[in-house]
Amino acid sequence: MLHAFTLVVEAAVLYCVWLFIRGYVIPSTLRNIPGPKRASLLTGNLSIMFSPQGIPWHLSMSRVFGKAFKINGWFGDEQLYVTDPLALHHIVIKDQHIYEETSMFIHGNRMSFGHGLLGALGDTHRKQRKILNPVFSNAQMRNLAPIFYSLSQQLCDRLERTIDTLEFTEVNMRPWLSKISLEIIGEAGFGYSFGSFGGADRGNNYRAHVKDYGRVIASLALPRFFLPFFTAIGSPGFLRMLLNLTPSRRLHKLRDIVDAMDKTCVGIYEDRKKEVGDGEDRQDIISVLLRANQAAEAKDRLSDEELRGQINTLVFAGSDTTLSALSRVLHLLALHPDVQSKLRAEVVQARRDNAGDDLDYDVIAGLPYLDAITRETLRLHSPVTFLSRTTRADISLPLSKPILSTSGHPISAVPLKNNTNVIIGIAAANRDKDMWGEDADEWKPERWLNEDGSVRVTATKDADGERFPGVYSGMMTFLGGSRACIGFKFSQLEFKVVVSMLLERFEFQLPVGKEIGWRNSVVTAPILKGEFDGAAQLPLMVRFIKRDGI
Numbered sequence: 425m426l427h428a429f430t431l432v433v434e435a436a437v438l439y440c441v442w443l444f445i446r447g448y449v450i451p452s453t454l455r456n457i458p459g460p461k462r463a464s465l466l467t468g469n470l471s472i473m474f475s476p477q478g479i480p481w482h483l484s485m486s487r488v489f490g491k492a493f494k495i496n497g498w499f500g501d502e503q504l505y506v507t508d509p510l511a512l513h514h515i516v517i518k519d520q521h522i523y524e525e526t527s528m529f530i531h532g533n534r535m536s537f538g539h540g541l542l543g544a545l546g547d548t549h550r551k552q553r554k555i556l557n558p559v560f561s562n563a564q565m566r567n568l569a570p571i572f573y574s575l576s577q578q579l580c581d582r583l584e585r586t587i588d589t590l591e592f593t594e595v596n597m598r599p600w601l602s603k604i605s606l607e608i609i610g611e612a613g614f615g616y617s618f619g620s621f622g623g624a625d626r627g628n629n630y631r632a633h634v635k636d637y638g639r640v641i642a643s644l645a646l647p648r649f650f651l652p653f654f655t656a657i658g659s660p661g662f663l664r665m666l667l668n669l670t671p672s673r674r675l676h677k678l679r680d681i682v683d684a685m686d687k688t689c690v691g692i693y694e695d696r697k698k699e700v701g702d703g704e705d706r707q708d709i710i711s712v713l714l715r716a717n718q719a720a721e722a723k724d725r726l727s728d729e730e731l732r733g734q735i736n737t738l739v740f741a742g743s744d745t746t747l748s749a750l751s752r753v754l755h756l757l758a759l760h761p762d763v764q765s766k767l768r769a770e771v772v773q774a775r776r777d778n779a780g781d782d783l784d785y786d787v788i789a790g791l792p793y794l795d796a797i798t799r800e801t802l803r804l805h806s807p808v809t810f811l812s813r814t815t816r817a818d819i820s821l822p823l824s825k826p827i828l829s830t831s832g833h834p835i836s837a838v839p840l841k842n843n844t845n846v847i848i849g850i851a852a853a854n855r856d857k858d859m860w861g862e863d864a865d866e867w868k869p870e871r872w873l874n875e876d877g878s879v880r881v882t883a884t885k886d887a888d889g890e891r892f893p894g895v896y897s898g899m900m901t902f903l904g905g906s907r908a909c910i911g912f913k914f915s916q917l918e919f920k921v922v923v924s925m926l927l928e929r930f931e932f933q934l935p936v937g938k939e940i941g942w943r944n945s946v947v948t949a950p951i952l953k954g955e956f957d958g959a960a961q962l963p964l965m966v967r968f969i970k971r972d973g974i
């Protein structure tokens with residue numbers, strides 16, 4: 425066994441030598457593309473890109489180097505960072521089959537979450553989307569809305585009990601928002617309670633495992649680049665043996681967390697499958713998916729492994745992202761008390777107009793000021809700041825406007841070799857001044873409102889008529905094309921229900937003597953300013969207000 429381990433270490437060293445030769449000796453097609461200086465011979469610009477302090481770097485680089493520039497990855501590997509609208513259209517829509525998820529992303533997700541959407545490529549991915557897309561339709565969101573309201577009510581009741589006064593009290597809102605985002609994905613996603621508002625997590629510790637997974641995986645961001653090498657050299661059984669031999673406590677912890685989550689998922693899946701088989705009319709995503717799968721033609725049906733893989737996929741794709749968005753909007757509303765009051769007036773009035781009842785999906789989705797705030801928050805502060813893709817063939821990437829090479833020649837299409845990494849600059853595209861205007865860096869919900877007070881939903885275009893290919897009014901927040909966020913309507917409903925319920929009951933102010941900053945991780949998270957490596961937290965002053973008090 426030890427012999428096999430030594431051989432693998434030797435192979436890994438050879439792999440690094442090959443990467444080094446590829447990066448520094450073999451000329452790449454990106455050699456004459458300008459970009460920031462590499463910060464390290466080993467990790468290029470990756471350390472800053474993936475670092476907690478990385479947000480300003482992502483926002484400023486395309487202002488300095490333009491909408492397509494070069495960065496360096498491991499061992500001098502040259503990659504293209506893109507915010508050009510035409511190029512992004514080619515990457516996520518027109519030539520999406522060439523610009524696929526990176527092998528690291530796919531293998532990592534498959535090993536962690538099983539064979540769900542985040543671990544699928546090509547035809548397998550298309551087949552999964554075909555059956556999953558209708559499960560996230562507006563009709564399905566209408567059915568799920570009561571679950572969102574009921575859980576948000578529980579959040580507000582619990583929060584009210586901890587405040588217990590009409591005075592402002594400092595509350596770290598982060599754990600509260602974490603609870604609600606996890607409970608909503610659990611109950612609405614697959615009929616499972618993590619026990620955040622009481623009751624047991626069915627003794628599974630699923631919640632603790634989910635949180636630990638996030639922490640451990642964030643600490644392995646750079647070493648994860650070597651995952652494709654390991655998955656290429658042996659079977660899952662062989663890799664398991666290697667993992668057991670590796671003297672890394674973090675990797676062992678990750679293995680144990682993944683095993684525990686997988687065991688819980690099997691239990692949840694078997695429960696839903698039995699209930700659906702017994703004819704129970706459950707509305708959670710997995711139960712609806714199981715029914716759709718039964719009704720589908722045999723060629724379109726997903727396997728048990730693929731169906732089960734969607735559970736952990738939903739948890740990881742759908743909880744920290746919405747947690748980030750909810751944290752952000754509370755921070756912004758505390759920074760802008762006038763906007764907070766105006767929004768509260770809108771949601772309180774809407775409930776009054778509805779005889780005090782919870783609003784239907786279509787009513788809450790159509791509240792203009794709430795919608796404008798949702799859009800503007802998700803534009804300016806996209807929870808996911810960037811994504812990577814890898815070319816699966818040689819291809820030329822057209823640009824909407826030429827860039828200048830290092831020798832000053834115009835380039836209107838960038839040739840890319842097979843296996844080149846391309847970075848989609850989500851946050852930077854969402855702040856492109858050509859697209860959003862000179863005030864692109866400002867939070868202005870009004871930019872989404874027409875003169876008659878209705879919301880502008882069409883995609884924003886630049887002066888040349890170019891637009892980003894994002895599914896959400898041209899923003900890149902949820903991406904576009906066939907790998908766009910499938911939970912995009914789900915997340916907006918969740919955002920709107922939670923924010924409106926919180927505002928009806930509470931008022932939020934900034935904390936005294938503390939400044940909130942934001943760090944980059946897999947998704948962005950609030951911290952106390954200066955504590956980039958500290959735990960995520962959102963301390964706000966919170967005051968209970970009477971239900972009818974505006």
Ligand code: HEM
Binds near residue numbers: 746901
């Ligand atoms: C504000 C909240 C959210 C944001 C900003 C967000 C953003 C994104 C982005 C950028 C992607 C593309 C990832 C990639 O291509 O590598 C994605 C994919 C995905 N999202 Fe979301 N998401 C959010 C909420 C949700 C929710 C609530 C769910 C589930 C209910 C969800 C489920 C998924 C799934 C399953 C995928 C993979 C889609 C595929 O590969 O076909 N997301 N999301």
